[in-house]
Amino acid sequence: MALLQIAEPGMFAEPHKHRLAVGIDLGTTNSLVATVRNGIAVCLPDETGRTMLPSVVRYGVDGSVEVGLGAMKAQATDPRNTIVSVKRFMGRGLKDVAHIETMPYDFEDSAGMVRLRTAQGVKSPVEVSAEILRKLRERAEASLGGALVGAVITVPAYFDDAQRQATKDAARLAGVEVLRLLNEPTAAAVAYGLDNAAEGVYAVYDLGGGTFDLSILKLSRGVFEVLSTNGDAALGGDDFDHRLFCWILDKAHISPPSMEDARRLQMKAREAKELLTTCEEAPIHLRLASGEEVDLLITRDEFAEMTKHLVQKTLTPVRKALRDAGLAPDDIKGVVMVGGATRMPHIQRAVANYFGQEPLTNLDPDKVVALGAAMQANVLAGNRAEQDDWLLLDVIPLSLGLETMGGLVEKVVPRNSTLPIARAQEFTTFKDGQTAMAFHVVQGERELVSDCRSLARFELRGIPPMVAGAARIRVSFQVDADGLLSVAAREMSSGVEASVLVKPSYGLSDDEIAEMLKSGVEHAGDDMMARALREQQVEADRVIEATEHALEKDGGLLSATERAAIDAAVGALRSLRSGTDHRAIKAGIDALGRATDEFAARRMDNSIRSVLAGHKVDEIEL
Amino acid sequence: MSIDLTQDFFALFGLPRRYALDDSALEAAWHALQSQVHPDRHAHLSDVEKRLSMQWATRVNEGFRTLRQPLARAQYLLELAGVDAGLETNTAMSPEFLMEQMEWREAVEEARDAAEVAELEALHKRLLVHAREVRGQLAAQLDDERDYEAAADTVRRLMFIDKLQQEIDEALLALEN
Numbered sequence: 001m002a003l004l005q006i007a008e009p010g011m012f013a014e015p016h017k018h019r020l021a022v023g024i025d026l027g028t029t030n031s032l033v034a035t036v037r038n039g040i041a042v043c044l045p046d047e048t049g050r051t052m053l054p055s056v057v058r059y060g061v062d063g064s065v066e067v068g069l070g071a072m073k074a075q076a077t078d079p080r081n082t083i084v085s086v087k088r089f090m091g092r093g094l095k096d097v098a099h100i101e102t103m104p105y106d107f108e109d110s111a112g113m114v115r116l117r118t119a120q121g122v123k124s125p126v127e128v129s130a131e132i133l134r135k136l137r138e139r140a141e142a143s144l145g146g147a148l149v150g151a152v153i154t155v156p157a158y159f160d161d162a163q164r165q166a167t168k169d170a171a172r173l174a175g176v177e178v179l180r181l182l183n184e185p186t187a188a189a190v191a192y193g194l195d196n197a198a199e200g201v202y203a204v205y206d207l208g209g210g211t212f213d214l215s216i217l218k219l220s221r222g223v224f225e226v227l228s229t230n231g232d233a234a235l236g237g238d239d240f241d242h243r244l245f246c247w248i249l250d251k252a253h254i255s256p257p258s259m260e261d262a263r264r265l266q267m268k269a270r271e272a273k274e275l276l277t278t279c280e281e282a283p284i285h286l287r288l289a290s291g292e293e294v295d296l297l298i299t300r301d302e303f304a305e306m307t308k309h310l311v312q313k314t315l316t317p318v319r320k321a322l323r324d325a326g327l328a329p330d331d332i333k334g335v336v337m338v339g340g341a342t343r344m345p346h347i348q349r350a351v352a353n354y355f356g357q358e359p360l361t362n363l364d365p366d367k368v369v370a371l372g373a374a375m376q377a378n379v380l381a382g383n384r385a386e387q388d389d390w391l392l393l394d395v396i397p398l399s400l401g402l403e404t405m406g407g408l409v410e411k412v413v414p415r416n417s418t419l420p421i422a423r424a425q426e427f428t429t430f431k432d433g434q435t436a437m438a439f440h441v442v443q444g445e446r447e448l449v450s451d452c453r454s455l456a457r458f459e460l461r462g463i464p465p466m467v468a469g470a471a472r473i474r475v476s477f478q479v480d481a482d483g484l485l486s487v488a489a490r491e492m493s494s495g496v497e498a499s500v501l502v503k504p505s506y507g508l509s510d511d512e513i514a515e516m517l518k519s520g521v522e523h524a525g526d527d528m529m530a531r532a533l534r535e536q537q538v539e540a541d542r543v544i545e546a547t548e549h550a551l552e553k554d555g556g557l558l559s560a561t562e563r564a565a566i567d568a569a570v571g572a573l574r575s576l577r578s579g580t581d582h583r584a585i586k587a588g589i590d591a592l593g594r595a596t597d598e599f600a601a602r603r604m605d606n607s608i609r610s611v612l613a614g615h616k617v618d619e620i621e622l
Numbered sequence: 623m624s625i626d627l628t629q630d631f632f633a634l635f636g637l638p639r640r641y642a643l644d645d646s647a648l649e650a651a652w653h654a655l656q657s658q659v660h661p662d663r664h665a666h667l668s669d670v671e672k673r674l675s676m677q678w679a680t681r682v683n684e685g686f687r688t689l690r691q692p693l694a695r696a697q698y699l700l701e702l703a704g705v706d707a708g709l710e711t712n713t714a715m716s717p718e719f720l721m722e723q724m725e726w727r728e729a730v731e732e733a734r735d736a737a738e739v740a741e742l743e744a745l746h747k748r749l750l751v752h753a754r755e756v757r758g759q760l761a762a763q764l765d766d767e768r769d770y771e772a773a774a775d776t777v778r779r780l781m782f783i784d785k786l787q788q789e790i791d792e793a794l795l796a797l798e799n
Contacts, residue, residue, distance in 0.1 A: 019666075149666075179665055223653045319798075382666030391657050417687070420661065420680045480676060481661040546667045593670050600670040604678055607658040611636075611651070 019149040021381035022140045023373025028087040028209030033136040034374035041371040044143045057131045058082040059118040067135040079104035079263040081119045088210045089125035091162030104259035130173035150177035152377040156211035157183035158231030179380040181482040185215035187372030188338040200333035207341040210236035216325045222390040228324035228416045230317035237341030244269040252294045304346040335359040403440035403449045424476040433465040460489040462496045536585040540577040557602045569595035631685035641764040652686040705770040734793040
């Protein structure tokens with residue numbers, strides 16, 4: 001998209017221009033957007049100078065959508081239409097969400113992901129998150145003066161496939177091209193590691209508003225290798241607020257509070273928690289709608305005592321991650337603290353006790369994730385500079401498997417496998433003449449299917465009739481660098497195939513997304529066709545630029561005839577691009593893709609050969 | 623030397639085709655290869671290159687995983703040598719070995735049923751020492767004697783030990799929760 005804005009209409013941008021890319025920390029409580037400017041990662045402020053955007057969306061009765069501080073201020077007066085901490089609902093069903101009974105929303109228990117009834121109709125958490133992303137995109141585009149090439153969006157490391165897919169869908173709705181979904185602790189490690197030229201094994205303790213992650217990383221000569229990750233996708237600062245909120249209800253004998261009172265008390269609880277970071281005690285004072293007064297005082301020790309179990313709860317994933325990495329606490333060189341909730345003194349104390357060292361708090365726990373994401377986005381967009389010769393090797397947080405007989409799980413991809421990864425497993429028919437086979441894909445560590453998360457179900461049909469046990473059905477899992485899964489099944493003797501991109505049971509269907517996009521576009525008074533055209537033009541520019549760059553660098557790998565064919569395809573696409581038929585441009589892009597298939601393969605071989613050339617080839621026994 | 627997706631992992635990583643392995647050389651080669659093929663290095667390029675990058679990065683990770691783990695590496699060497707280790711079907715092990723296995727297994731079950739964490743941990747350590755000895759034999763069989771039939775037998779023994787080790791891990795995990 002950057003190419004559009006830096007070029008005069010009809011003209012072509014020069015290659016190697018700086019492409020506008022951002023990192024987005026889509027948080028439970030607050031969201032941020034950051035970019036790399038003159039080699040330095042910075043968070044982008046709004047027009048009032050604030051970098052943190054409260055992750056709050058309000059659907060007004062008048063049809064307006066308000067995001068951020070304004071929405072947050074309205075939460076006490078209009079709780080039903082003001083959605084906070086929506087991240088907790090992403091890729092989740094009603095029964096998965098904790099404390100749902102105290103939440104002031106009108107939930108709709110649809111199959112799959114939970115929905116919220118608002119003044120503007122039923123909203124999926126994906127749509128709510130898209131509003132936050134849109135706001136950040138607009139802020140970034142206003143601040144950087146152009147359209148974005150794309151964004152790296154961070155997700156909790158412990159997010160499962162459904163939650164990751166929901167995040168990616170939200171970006172699509174918001175018109176944000178996702179360069180990569182990046183795990184939050186990994187992003188923090190990048191920001192910390194690059195800033196401090198750190199080497200060695202580090203732990204990242206990331207307690208956000210609604211999620212907890214613990215990742216162990218090995219930093220060596222520019223490689224950030226995640227050794228293991230663990231966490232709790234439903235544990236965060238919100239739970240500390242909730243505990244305090246319940247304490248207030250109990251002390252002040254309120255039961256049950258009205259929706260408005262509940263929201264105001266929750267806000268008071270959060271304020272008190274934050275105050276206790278710097279003060280020994282915090283007053284809680286509020287006049288309820290009934291006119292009743294709440295007047296309480298809480299001390300730091302009391303608060304620490306009532307939330308002790310939550311702090312303990314974070315240490316279980318810490319132990320598990322260390323065990324998976326085969327390490328002991330004293331193997332850890334430093335502990336990076338991430339997330340606003342890690343400001344609580346009793347958390348810092350517990351972490352210091354466990355690791356036998358003071359945690360590293362010299363970076364802003366609210367910003368470090370966005371900054372790391374910005375650094376990654378800059379590199380992924382193709383703005384790699386000399387000093388950017390670093391690489392992330394991340395892992396899948398939870399095992400993936402298939403349901404077998406008796407409701408048991410057969411693990412196919414073990415947790416903490418380095419991404420991308422592909423694994424296959426063979427199955428056979430159990431009845432004579434069986435022509436179809438159903439598969440149930442699950443994610444989790446438990447042995448029973450019912451204890452794991454159901455990701456998708458699909459069926460392989462058209463298996464030729466054979467005796468039981470004769471068919472060989474190979475099910476392949478591929479997990480990409482975003483941690484997203486696709487599954488394919490194939491009967492080996494007949495070649496019958498079925499493949500699914502896992503659109504989880506908890507996700508949105510492509511039709512639903514298309515519908516949301518359409519209504520969103522109508523809402524914005526935009527034109528669907530214009531948008532499709534613009535997208536294809538941007539893509540055409542990107543592909544042409546990438547091809548020309550490749551030709552410049554490795555054109556020598558082609559014969560004159562091969563070169564001519566690619567040049568012709570580039571020329572054809574270029575003339576299609578100046579037209580207005582988005583379908584024709586798409587066809588041109590596909591044609592160029594086919595024309596460069598072999599060239600790309602040779603380029604890849606060539607780059608691998610260059611690695612091997614660095615080894616002593618005579619050692620290789622062939 | 624042609625490089626393609628069917629090339630063996632030792633050649634891919636530029637390492638000699640042996641069981642004995644320099645871990646740091648393997649890791650260095652893994653990093654060097656990933657820094658060329660990883661999807662992050664191709665995110666701004668064409669879809670064709672992105673797809674190839676994912677295929678290659680997947681293969682490089684698979685290679686690293688296979689070569690890093692001693693048991694997987696041994697199985698892979700046997701496969702390259704054209705020896706069918708018969709891992710699924712050929713379970714005809716020596717009576718001595720089966721006896722030994724049963725004793726180990728009983729000890730693990732007893733400790734698990736009695737919730738003896740210390741005992742389980744002690745078993746874990748003893749088994750580690752034992753596995754190291756068996757791997758020593760394997761190295762000699764594969765690299766020096768090139769006796770692949772004997773190595774296949776040792777690999778099967780190691781698989782039993784590995785399975786037992788996993789059971790101890792699971793028992794410890796269950797006791798912890």
